[in-house]
Amino acid sequence: xxxxxxxxxxxxxxxxxxxxxxxxCSGSDGAPYATGANVNTILLTVQTxxxxxxGLILFLIAAGLTLVFGVMDFINLAHGVQYMLGAYFMVLxxxxxxxFFAGLVLAVLAAIxxxxxxxxxxxxxxxxxxxxxxxxxxxGLILFVNEGVRMIWGSVPISIPTxxxxxxxxxxxxxxxxxxxxxxxxxxxxxxxILLYILVTHTRIGMQVRAGAANAPMVSAxxxxxxxxxMVIFGIGAMLAGxxxxxxxxxxxxxxxxxxxxxxxAFVVIVIGGIGSIRGAFIAALLVGLVDTxxxxxxxxxxxxxxxxxxxxxxxxxxSSMLIYILMAAVLFFxxxxxxxxxxx
Amino acid sequence: xxQAAEAPAVPSKPRTPWITRSGLAVPxxxxxxxxxxxxxxxxxxxTFLLTILTRIMIFAxxxxxxxxxxxxxxxxxxxxxxxxxxxxxxVGIMAFHGVSDAFLQLLxxxxxxxxxxxxxGAISLKTSGVYFIMITxxxxxxxxxxxxxxxxxxxxxxxxxxxxxxxxxxxFLGDRITLYYIVFAALLGAFFxxxxxxxxxxxxxxxxxxxxxxxxxxxxxxxxxxxxxxxxIAGMLAGIAGALLANQIAFVSPAYxxxxxxxxxxxMVVLGGMGTLYGAIIGAFAFIAAExxxxxxxxxxxxxxxxxxxxxxxxARGGLISLIFARRGSG
Numbered sequence: 001x002x003x004x005x006x007x008x009x010x011x012x013x014x015x016x017x018x019x020x021x022x023x024x025c026s027g028s029d030g031a032p033y034a035t036g037a038n039v040n041t042i043l044l045t046v047q048t049x050x051x052x053x054x055g056l057i058l059f060l061i062a063a064g065l066t067l068v069f070g071v072m073d074f075i076n077l078a079h080g081v082q083y084m085l086g087a088y089f090m091v092l093x094x095x096x097x098x099x100f101f102a103g104l105v106l107a108v109l110a111a112i113x114x115x116x117x118x119x120x121x122x123x124x125x126x127x128x129x130x131x132x133x134x135x136x137x138x139x140g141l142i143l144f145v146n147e148g149v150r151m152i153w154g155s156v157p158i159s160i161p162t163x164x165x166x167x168x169x170x171x172x173x174x175x176x177x178x179x180x181x182x183x184x185x186x187x188x189x190x191x192x193x194i195l196l197y198i199l200v201t202h203t204r205i206g207m208q209v210r211a212g213a214a215n216a217p218m219v220s221a222x223x224x225x226x227x228x229x230x231m232v233i234f235g236i237g238a239m240l241a242g243x244x245x246x247x248x249x250x251x252x253x254x255x256x257x258x259x260x261x262x263x264x265x266a267f268v269v270i271v272i273g274g275i276g277s278i279r280g281a282f283i284a285a286l287l288v289g290l291v292d293t294x295x296x297x298x299x300x301x302x303x304x305x306x307x308x309x310x311x312x313x314x315x316x317x318x319x320s321s322m323l324i325y326i327l328m329a330a331v332l333f334f335x336x337x338x339x340x341x342x343x344x345x
Numbered sequence: 346x347x348q349a350a351e352a353p354a355v356p357s358k359p360r361t362p363w364i365t366r367s368g369l370a371v372p373x374x375x376x377x378x379x380x381x382x383x384x385x386x387x388x389x390x391x392t393f394l395l396t397i398l399t400r401i402m403i404f405a406x407x408x409x410x411x412x413x414x415x416x417x418x419x420x421x422x423x424x425x426x427x428x429x430x431x432x433x434x435x436v437g438i439m440a441f442h443g444v445s446d447a448f449l450q451l452l453x454x455x456x457x458x459x460x461x462x463x464x465x466g467a468i469s470l471k472t473s474g475v476y477f478i479m480i481t482x483x484x485x486x487x488x489x490x491x492x493x494x495x496x497x498x499x500x501x502x503x504x505x506x507x508x509x510x511x512x513x514x515x516x517f518l519g520d521r522i523t524l525y526y527i528v529f530a531a532l533l534g535a536f537f538x539x540x541x542x543x544x545x546x547x548x549x550x551x552x553x554x555x556x557x558x559x560x561x562x563x564x565x566x567x568x569x570x571x572x573x574x575x576x577x578i579a580g581m582l583a584g585i586a587g588a589l590l591a592n593q594i595a596f597v598s599p600a601y602x603x604x605x606x607x608x609x610x611x612x613m614v615v616l617g618g619m620g621t622l623y624g625a626i627i628g629a630f631a632f633i634a635a636e637x638x639x640x641x642x643x644x645x646x647x648x649x650x651x652x653x654x655x656x657x658x659x660x661a662r663g664g665l666i667s668l669i670f671a672r673r674g675s676g
């Protein structure tokens with residue numbers, strides 16, 4: 001996450017250097033933008049794409065979280081850890097096979113396996129416990145897995161190289177280069193979202209999942225093997241989180257604890273979207289991704305409009321990192337069950 | 346589930362000693378231990394343990410305050426560490442500007458944490474259940490990111506305390522034993538304040554709201570107001586813990602209010618035994634002691650600590666005190 005910020009700040013500073021501010025423009029009157037409108041369009045486009053990409057990665061994580069939460073009424077703080085495991089499995093299998101896509105497939109399979117093992121060893125015993133117990137036990141799991149990963153791979157951030165086919169950048173419009181890999185992540189995120197949508201709305205298992213989100217005991221009473229359904233949902237969640245982690249590897253740095261911050265963001269997403277709703281998670285994820293990314297890029301400039309530059313420089317970053325939490329608090333204040341509450345809740 | 350041990354025993358067994366009836370036996374033993382330990386430790390040269398015990402008591406204050414809202418009000422706040430952080434930052438920032446008077450600092454700590462609790466609590470308590478957990482977390486994250494961006498006060502890196510708090514211009518908080526007993530007094534104060542609150546009419550209404558908000562409303566109470574007051578009091582107490590923590594370490598950092606810290610606080614309360622107040626003290630003791638002991642053995646102590654926590658949740662229902670006192674009133 002830190003790396004992401006650095007990338008963003010770097011992009012921002014590059015963009016600003018290209019801005020060629022005329023001397024004497026303090027920024028408080030908004031004058032620099034009159035001359036550099038084109039550059040600003042490019043900056044806006046780049047940041048929107050970055051926001052989409054962050055949003056789609058968040059969606060992959062939040063989708064599993066919201067299903068597990070909605071259907072099993074289970075708060076899984078360890079979901080972020082599964083994302084991290086996906087990234088580390090990617091490091092492992094990419095290193096072993098030397099091939100990006102083979103590594104990706106193996107990493108996702110390993111993530112599913114790890115998720116199912118966790119389900120059998122720990123989570124299964126927590127389904128009928130209180131939310132508080134679930135929070136605590138999965139919190140213990142976070143400590144364990146984070147430290148375990150640190151023991152195996154060390155605490156130094158690892159970077160995963162982008163595959164050769166996806167290296168370089170694509171010219172989206174004159175003067176606008178965008179890294180191919182990031183576009184690929186956006187594409188993959190959209191494809192997975194569509195597949196998930198089809199799975200949930202047009203298949204038998206999807207129907208059971210939706211029914212489970214609305215009323216799990218009733219689904220069980222109607223003869224569906226609810227334990228089996230739980231396993232399937234858990235597997236899907238672990239797969240999506242692992243896939244997100246593996247795909248995010250070349251963009252963010254892979255390090256212990258990388259899942260913790262993402263977990264909080266994913267929770268923000270599912271709470272805004274409404275727990276148990278895939279559609280809600282999708283829209284909220286894009287919203288959070290865009291608000292966060294655009295906020296970080298433009299908050300300082302925004303505050304320069306009516307504050308002096310030094311004050312704006314300190315207020316901007318603070319407000320931009322708070323934006324999504326403000327968004328969430330506001331959504332909960334006006335719609336206490338999120339934007340798209342699952343039916344029956 | 347556990348607080349039932351206190352109330353119903355009274356009429357049926359009027360002959361039991363006062364100390365058992367009042368449920369004060371365990372906490373009084375605990376406090377007596379805390380009171381006599383420093384001279385023993387100083388004589389035996391284990392002053393390092395003194396530092397750890399001080400730390401334990403500081404977190405015990407925060408844990409007791411969390412138990413007030415968690416155990417008695419069923420408000421699962423995943424943002425309680427924010428109050429510790431705010432308390433610590435108030436001390437740090439005031440010291441940075443040369444204001445080191447303890448009473449003045451205390452006043453500002455109480456005002457700041459009280460105000461933060463009032464505003465965030467007023468919004469958070471509109472929600473319930475999982476949403477309450479998440480919204481308290483969100484507010485704590487806001488506080489966390491605010492402090493990381495306070496470039497003037499160190500930002501991410503934190504702020505070293507220029508001077509510890511002074512009383513009438515005299516500085517003696519640097520002395521370990523003095524600090525120990527001040528923290529001890531604060532813990533005593535916090536415990537007995539919470540205990541009095543819980544036993545009062547206010548506390549009974551609060552517990553009623555935990556059991557059934559609907560029934561309380563039918564009786565003419567507004568759960569919201571009672572919960573909000575409890576939330577503010579708990580926040581202020583945690584703020585005091587933060588002010589003490591800043592004085593102990595002579596350093597404040599945003600890490601004090603990370604959500605992992607809030608998780609640890611909940612752990613202390615649940616580990617010890619919710620809804621007893623002294624369970625929170627035992628929990629803080631067990632948690633920090635386990636942390637210290639395990640980190641002696643291996644650098645990767647969390648690998649052992651994590652599973653221990655999971656096992657504690659899975660098997661020690663009702664917390665450590667229920668293991669120690671297997672015979673409990675049925676709840």
